[in-house]
Amino acid sequence: MxxxxxxxxxxxxxxxxxxxxxxxxxxxxxxxxxxxxxxxxxxxxxKVVGKPQAKASPTTxxxxxxxxxxxxxxxPVPTSNLPTRLATPLATPTPTTPNGDAIRVAKAWAAAWVNHPAGITSEQWLAQLKPLTTEEYLPVMSTVDPANIPATKVTGEPVPGTSYPKSLQVTIPTDGPKLAITVVSTNAGWRVADYDQAS
Structure with a gap:
């Protein structure tokens, strides 16, 4: 030691x-x-190392x-030339008179929705709806099994509801539940963007 x-x-x-x-x-x-x-x-x-130079950020x-x-x-003090507020406030859409083309599309869509004879496949049923449905809503419709639809025919005329320049709510009676259909204006024309069972 x-x-x-x-x-x-x-x-x-x-x-x-x-x-x-x-x-x-x-x-x-x-x-x-x-x-x-x-x-x-x-x-x-x-003080010994020195001060950083001002830089411009190319991405922001x-x-x-x-x-x-x-x-x-x-x-460093960040400065920006981006506006902090909206230049103009967002306009609230005003109700308008229901569009006749939108009502016709809703009626044709409802007729295709209730048209599901025995033996029809989901693909065949969806093909009827495709020309009348928005591209965004087609994946939702592809999850519906036509065998589970309780209606077989349209029983009355469309009843227009809330109407705006680019959208329209339509209620259509069937021998099952009433359909509450939302039709919107797209580049391809009026198309169904949503539906539900009306009370």
Missing amino acids: PIRTNRGRTAVYRRLWGWPLRSPRHLMGTLVFLAILVTALGVVLP GTTTSVTATPSGLAA
């Missing part, structure tokens, strides 16, 4: 590292000294300018 003496480099290191642990006063003095050292480095290093269209804070540190 080596003999420890008070001489040599190891003894000096041992005395330096052991000094803060000799008493609570030494420990507090060491912590205060380290806090002052870290703070001084935080103030001095940015914003620029970053650099301003000096009271402590002398450079702080």
Whole structure:
């Protein structure tokens, strides 16, 4: 076992590292000294390294300018030329007179919806509805099993409901439940975008 003496480099290191642990006063003095050292480095290093240059962000269209804070540190301040509010408020659609083409599409769609003779496949039934249905609503309709549809014929004329320039609600009676059909104006013309059983 080596003999420890008070001489040599190891003894000096041992005395330096052991000094803060000799008493609570030494420990507090060491912590205060380290806090002052870290703070001084935080103030001095940015001045030595230099200030960052202002850059333009190519992806967001914003620029970053650099301003000096009271402590002398450079702080980036983001600026933007994008508007913070809508230039014009969104307009609320106003009710209009029901469109005759929209009513005809709703009636034809209801006639195709109730047309499901025994043995018809889901693909054949969906093919009848496809020309009258929006592309977005076709995947929803593909989940319907025509054998579960309780109606077999349309029993009355369409009754227009809420009408806007680009959409119309139509109720159509059948020998099963009444159909509440939503028809919307698309690039391809009026198409059914939704339906439900009316009360």
